[in-house]
Amino acid sequence: MNAMVKNTGLFALVALLIVITGIMQSWNTALLILNMGLISAIMALGVNLQWGFAGLFNVGIMGFVALGGLATVLIAMPPTEGAWAAGGYGIVLGLLMGAATIVAAVMAWARLPKGRVRSLAVLAILIVGFFLYRAVFDPAVNAVEAINPASTGNIGGLGLPILMAWPVGGLLAAGVAWVIGKTALGLRSDYLAIATLGIAEIIIAVMKNEDWLARGVKNVIGLPRPVPLEVDLQRDPEFVERAASFGMDAVTASTIYVKLEYAALFAVVLIILLWMAQKALNSPWGRMMRAIRDNEVAAEAMGKDVTRRHLQVFILGSAICGIAGAMMTTLDGQLTPGTYQPLRFTFLVWVMVIVGGSGNNFGSVLGGFLIWFLWVQVEPIGLWLIGTLTSGMADGALKAHLMDSAAHMRLFTMGLILLLVLRFSPRGLIPEK
Amino acid sequence: MDLLNAFITLANFVIIPAIAYGSQLALGALGVTLIYGILRFSNFAHGDTMAFGTMVTILITWLFQAWGISLGVLPTALLALPFGIAGCAAFVLLTDRAVYRFYRTQKAKPVILVIVSMGVMFIMNGVVRFIIGPDDHNFSDGERFIISARTFRELTGLQEGLAIRTSTGITVITAVVVVALLFWFLNKTRTGKSMRAYSDNEDLALLSGINPERVVLVTWVIVAALATVAGTLYGLDKSFKAFTYFQLLLPIFASAIVGGLGSPVGAIAGGFVIAFSEVTITYAWKKVIVYVLPDGMGPDGLVQLLSTDYKFAVSFIILLVVLLFRPTGLFKGKSV
Amino acid sequence: MSNSNPYQDDRGNKDRSITNPGGQGTAEVRRKSGPVTAAPDTPFLIGESMTGGYGKGPDILHDCTIAVDRGEIAVIVGPNGAGKSTAMKAVFGMLDVRSGRVLLDGEDITTLTPQDRVIKGMGFVPQTHNIFTSMTVEENLEMGAFIRTDDFRDTMAQVYDLFPILKEKRRQPAGELSGGQRQQVAVGRALMTRPKVLMLDEPTAGVSPIVMDELFDRIIEVARTGIPILMVEQNARQALEIADKGYVLVQGRNAFTDTGKALMADPEVRRSFLGG
Incomplete structure (x- = not known):
């Protein structure tokens, strides 16, 4: 099978999964998966830049994503x-x-x-x-x-349009990445993994405790939005009329319309970043990055400043995670520092990159969509599965416990997918060329 | 000025808690450092291994409690601990056979194993939450205190009380016994020496007739035992919650690295360094200072250097300082 | 990179906070040993017309024969890249011998793994990484005797007699010793199995001339205890001086084979390999 056909098929499969969700569950769920999938794809793209291109092991993705979220408050909230x-x-x-x-x-x-x-x-x-x-x-x-x-x-913030927070989130993440990279990559041998693991926890601790900054665990709600509010649309007679012509009630139509607008915004960002990442990969800079990765000694002998290059790519990848973090908080409409957890925001992104295919930008994007889809859908599937399996059992403590625990199947499944892909397709679904 | 009361306060709020926490971290870090030395990767699933072992211990404890078996003044969990270790070892060996062994035969690079351990971490996390749920569990029973603050005050007539909790005493004694056993095993027994030889030079160990699979098996069993003991002691001292155990990964990694990865002595030293720094920097020193300074010169504020929520930051800053000045850790590990 | 094993692709990562590169094995843990068959009336140890190379790579050895008999020192010399070490590794079973056979003490051991050859009585000292640097000298010797279940204190005493400096430093980590002393530890470790034959891969590589002379003296002493020695040497002249038998290899083939003295006297060998 031609690689091009196979890859297109994989993307079509993910699209089909989302469409099936739309038909079977609801289009709101499907679009929510699509939107978060777009954001996940961007995060995966950032991590792929670090791990795929340069072999840098970043386990502090959560921190950079949270910094992006912080940026939305600092930029968009009124002072x-x-x-x-x-x-x-x-x-x-x-x-x-x-x-x-x-x-x-x-x-x-x-x-x-x-x-x-x-x-x-x-x-x-x-x-x-x-x-x-x-x-x-x-x-x-x-x-x-x-x-x-x-x-x-x-x-409070500066009261600027929230879309400005996206690049600012990237800059904030880049700044912190510069500090980490400067210390952790500069030593005789690097220790980026532990450094990022620690910094991410510190960033979250700061965001939880420094109430003056973004209200800490009291959360910031009601962030300004780049798209109209659903209630405004529902009050707009023109919109209601157009929705009716599609045969939809105004409430459903407005929620879907808003999500589609978000999707369009996110898609634009993803396409720009993907285009840039592809350009970078095939530029002299990208070739040099890969040369360093594949043979550092030779690259160093040729006079390449390896540490400097590593620092560059680390900052770029972290900035992309920051942008994605700002987008995510924008989509949520609120900043809740308590929800940042390493399993969800660091390790899940790693699963996306590895499953998609380290070193391949399209692979990361695919991994982002696919893993996010599974992350959301494993829970109802697990619930259904446990329900079916226990349907013959008498009602009791064990059955209740199993039903309660079905939600935790999600973590188990993510681990299983990661291990299966690593074992049987170690280069990922779309391998590096 | 009252130095005696100052010291008692210090001991009660800083020294004793830090020793207990340090012992727990040291046991955790020993597991990480053994895996790093022998299997050559940092095991991201270590926190969840601790959680798994502790969970088995808790389940057996509940069973014993239901049967009415207890250890009197000591917590029942101590009786359940061997079963916890066995359960954890069985699970870990199963993981090794099903997952890690394949990568050994492939001569996979350590960083691949790190990613593999992430997958194992997800699975163990899921399994623990599936079985016991994500909630807090307190499974400590028996006598709560060896000496309570009030008894101490009555005994000594001092103004300040010194409480020694049973869990603290058990933690320290168990940690000392376990560490002594481990060092005896590594340095004096044939199997222990073969593990060190394998860690030092795999090819030569093979030439000497050391069976790598056996070394790996023994390592996993020891790691499972250390993780279960560390996890159970931590749980007795505080409480059990799957997510907390996952989060212990950072201070445990920090301890192992500060001490020098691959060095068991270093892991212990690192554990105490991290524990003491965390506790001293996040402790509100007002009370101690009031006793030390002459009357009326006490400070107004709490004199707390950092809020308790920043304890992870403390681990990390200590780590950074040590690495900047001694890249191989306090006890020359395998150069970090 | 696309052809290599994906599990061995670490993307150039050298993060020491998560990975430990030290001491990782390169030797393949090979499949099970094949059967051993009797082969009477042959030299004590012989690698006979061996042809082969590493893994799926090209042949490095071509119909190469190396042998050593009881009470002898046999030396393999030759220019750089002649396949000297490869020939020894072939005898030890560390590469695929595609044709030819290896016999030890009247048995055909061609299909045995290196570990099983150790059990059969081969002592092998690799050129580098041949001691456990973090362990004491005494522990190194103990590890050498790992496969023995009997009391090995006698053997250890013998090793200490041969290398008195080791006895003096037996509590020191072997990694702290000097180059020459480390080589003595390495040889001592191999002797602990009481091998029937000792194979040394360039034991004098990287030591000073004085230490080299001392090492050669020690090796002769070991040979005098009755253990045949097969040795690869870079310093052809000194090696041939102590050799009963010499093999000159060129490009994986036997170029000259004779007694050490005869090779030293051979004008062609002198001109080509001994610098006149």
Whole structure:
């Protein structure tokens, strides 16, 4: 079978699955899968850039996705009245002082002669800096958080269009990726995996606890939307009329219409990123990345700065995850830091990349759609399966337990799929050329 | 100024909890470091292996409790622990046969095994949640305290109390026994030495007539035992929740790396370094400082360096500092 | 990359926080050994007209014969890339011998795995990675005796007699020793099985001339204990001096075979391989 035909067939299969969902369940469910599938595909594309092109092992995808989500709040929410005057500048000043402390400590370490004096000096800088930072930062934070804590209590955003948050989310993720990459890739041998694992948890901890930033676990709801609200559409007589001509009631039509608009927006982003990733893969830069991956020693001997290239690709991949994170929060319409969990946002994306085919952009996109579809649908299928299997059983504690537990089949299935693909098709469904 | 009360407060809120937590981390990190040394990859499924072993222990504990079997003042879980270890070992060996062994015959690169372990992690996570559910379970029974804060105050007449919980005592004693056994096994027995030889140089071990499959089998059994003991002790001390165990992966990895991956002594040291830093940095020092400083000079704030929610950040920063200055960890592991 | 084993493609990842590259094996864990048949009235150890190469690769050896008899030191010399080490590995069963056979002590062992050849009495010291660096000298020796179930203290005492420096350093990690001492540990480890024949792959590679002389002395001493030695050597002149039998290989074929002295005297061998 021709590879082209096979790949088209695989994409057609996923499309068919989504269409079947539309017919069997509802078009709203189908479109929701499509929308999240588009976002998942983008995340997978980002991770594929890192793992597929460069062999970088990023297990902190969750953190970059969350940063994208944070960007939506900082860009699109209206500024909180009086927050900047109350403490916003104090917070910025505090953070700057914190950063200055670290810079000063690093400089002292680099400049002073080796010895006890240096150690003591660095320690002193860090301790004094820390208390100064807390002295400026804490009251400012308290002031901001005191402003109407039930609905705001944070510094709010810039009130800009939410679509701007997407690139900004990417930039935010890129910035953090630069810091991580600079430290974790710069040592004699890299330790990116543990670094990303740790940073992701820290990012989530910051987002949960720093209420002044995005209200922490109190969540930010009611983010502005790039598409019309369903209720507005339902009030629009023209829309109701057009829906009726399709034979749909206004409520269903409006929800579907909104989801289609999201799908269109996401599809545009995916296509642009996919096009860029393909271009990059086949450019001299992409060829060099793969040359480094396949034979680092030779590439280094040819004068390629491997660390620099790795840093570049790590930042790019993380930025793409940040964009996807911003898109996801936009789709949700709210930022809920408590929902970021590594299994869902880090390891599931890995399953997508491996199943789709590491090193192949189309593979990642396929993996994103397919795995997301399964992630959503395994639960009802599992429930149905357990229901069928236990239909002969007498009602009782065991049956109830099994029915309750069916939901957890999803994790099991994801693991099984990953293992089966790794075992029998280790290059993934659409292998690298 | 009251140094004695200050010390008792410190011991009660920092030293004792940190020793217990450190022992649990050390046992967890030992498992990770053994897999890293012998099977040559970092096992992402380790947190879930701990959860699985603990789950079996809990189920057996419930069974014993239903039968009315107990250990008196000690928690019944101790009696169930051997069954937990056996169950966990059986499951882990099954995983090895069904999953990992194929990759060994293929001479797969370690990073492929890391990805494989992600798949195993999903499956174990699913299995644990399927059987026992995602909720919190408290399975500690028996006497709660060896010395309660009130008894201590009555005994000593001091203002501050020092509570030693039974789970803390059991944790420390079990950890010491397990670690001693492990080191004796690795350094003194033929099988233990063959494991170290295999870790050091697989080809030469093969030439010496060491059977790799046997080494791998023994390793998995030991890892299952360590994971179950660590998980059960953690669960007795705090409580059991599948997701918490999954999250322990970060401090456990951090401990193993800080100590030097592949080095058992390092894993223990790393566990305590991480535990002590987490507890000291997230502890509100006000009470201790009030005792130490002359009257009226006590601080206004809580003097808490970081909020408890940032304990992961602490593990991570310690990790970073150690790696920047000693890339091989505290006890020269296999160069990180 | 597309042809290679996908499970061995690590995409250039060298993340030490998740993978441990040290000590990973390269030797294939081979399928089961075949049968052993009797082959009386043959030299003590002989690789007879061996032709073969690694895996599915091209033939490296062509009709190559290497033999050593009781009480002898046999040396394989030749230019770089002549297949010296390959010939020894073929005798030890580490590559596919497509035609020819290997006989040891009156038995045909061609189909045995290297591990089973060790049990049959072959002691093999690889050129590199031939000690357990993280283990003490004594533990290295114990691991050498791993297949023995009897008391091996005598053998260890004998090894310490042969290499007194090892006794002195028996509690030290072998990785901390000097190059020459490490080679002694490696030879000692191989001797612990009480092998019928000892095979050394370039034991003097990378050591200084003084240490090299000492190592050669030790090897002669080992031979005097009655163990036949088959050895690959880069330093052809010194090696042939102590050799009872010499094999000069060129491009995987036997070029010259004679006693060490005769080869040293052969003008053609001198001109081509010994630098005049």
